[in-house]
Amino acid sequence: MLLRNLALSLVLLSATTVMAAAQTAAVGFGQGDFDRSAPVEVAADSLEVDxxxxxxxxxxxxxIAQGDxxxxADIVTVDYSTGGGDRQIERLNASGNVLIVAGEDAAEGQDAVYTLASSDILLTGDVVVTQAGSVLAGDRLSINLASGAGTVTGRVRTTLQP
Incomplete structure (x- = not known):
């Protein structure tokens, strides 16, 4: 009986470990050679400044384009910081049909926050990442453009080819 309970506990523990691991997936995104000093080009139907x-x-x-x-998105708010007396773009907050493309890689979701100083992007809301014909989906995508490292979390889904 003790041996059977121990075996059942090990099976449950390993199943829990596999489920937890399946909720996170590491991905590369972009080339990892992103130039955050490149100018930011913007086009939109309207602009309101406060x-x-x-x-x-x-x-x-x-x-919005910066390098490659x-x-x-439907709406983007731009937050500025004052550094050395000059206003600089600190963060872009995008919402509605967000699409991010870096080189051959693309990701879509509902909302994104792009922090320019750190080159970090957090994309949330039914995230779909497409890379070289492969598709990976989840709840959130966190990307660092400088390193090209990304992580998809929250009910990660994909199809693996044998």
């Missing part, structure tokens, strides 16, 4: 808060809101067919990185 000088008091240091925030700009872009709406309608928003496309492209971000498109």
């Amino acid at each position: 000088q008091a808060t240091g925030r700009a809101t872009l709406t309608g067919n928003v496309v 990185l492209r971000l498109s």
Whole structure:
């Protein structure tokens, strides 16, 4: 009886470990040679600027490009920081039909936050990553553009080819 309970415990422990591991997947994204000093080009149907808060809101067919990185969304708010007396883009907050393309890699979701200083992007909401014909889906994608490292978390789904 003790041996049977021990065996059952080991099976349950290993199943729990496999399920936890299946909820996270490491991915490469982009080439890892991203130039965060490249100029940021912006196109949108409309722009509203609030000088008091240091925030700009872009709406309608928003496309933002920096080097080989492209971000498109329905709405993007741009947060600025004041460094040395100059305003610089600190963060881009994208929402609605977000698409991020870096080189041959693409990811889509509902919301994204791109922190320019660290080159980090957090994409959330039914995330789908497409790379070289492979598709990986999950709840969140965290990317560091400088290293090209990414992690998909939360109910990760993919099809593995033998």
